[in-house]
Amino acid sequence: MLFKNKKKENQIRFAKEKGANYFAEGYNCAQSVLLSGSKALEIELPPKFIDGTLGFSGGIGFSGNVCGALIGGVTLIGIALGKSKKKEIWRRSNHLQKFFQKSFGSHLCQVIRQGGSFHDKKTKGICQKIVSETAGETVKLILS
Numbered sequence: 001m002l003f004k005n006k007k008k009e010n011q012i013r014f015a016k017e018k019g020a021n022y023f024a025e026g027y028n029c030a031q032s033v034l035l036s037g038s039k040a041l042e043i044e045l046p047p048k049f050i051d052g053t054l055g056f057s058g059g060i061g062f063s064g065n066v067c068g069a070l071i072g073g074v075t076l077i078g079i080a081l082g083k084s085k086k087k088e089i090w091r092r093s094n095h096l097q098k099f100f101q102k103s104f105g106s107h108l109c110q111v112i113r114q115g116g117s118f119h120d121k122k123t124k125g126i127c128q129k130i131v132s133e134t135a136g137e138t139v140k141l142i143l144s
Contacts, residue, residue: 008143012136015040019135023128030056033072036135058118059109067109069131070100073138080142092141099137
């Protein structure tokens with residue numbers, strides 16, 4: 001068991017740190033949020049599921065659309081709470097998108113990146129921070 005005392009703050013901190021680490025290792029935003037959050041919550045995700053989120057890179061196929069970190073967070077909320085709690089999933093997902101919009105000014109990858117290349121250092125730093133904050137907020141919402 002990763003979190004013996006399962007203190008909420010420890011799980012949130014873990015998700016934030018691991019999210020940034022996964023992104024630095026080359027996982028995309030959605031994968032990083034899903035992996036770090038699932039580890040913090042001790043939810044086993046099949047590797048193929050993580051592979052399935054590869055298309056969310058760069059705001060869905062590098063189109064600059066919806067940020068993968070937000071998609072990964074909403075996906076994790078659904079996985080953690082399950083279909084029987086759909087009203088809670090909707091409520092918490094809505095809270096996450098409001099947090100995201102307020103924190104980063106948009107849900108669109110191209111706007112958040114300020115038009116920067118996906119491969120430059122500045123953009124990667126922006127994305128890494130977004131992944132970290134989104135992973136932490138997602139775990140916080142799931143545990144609330």
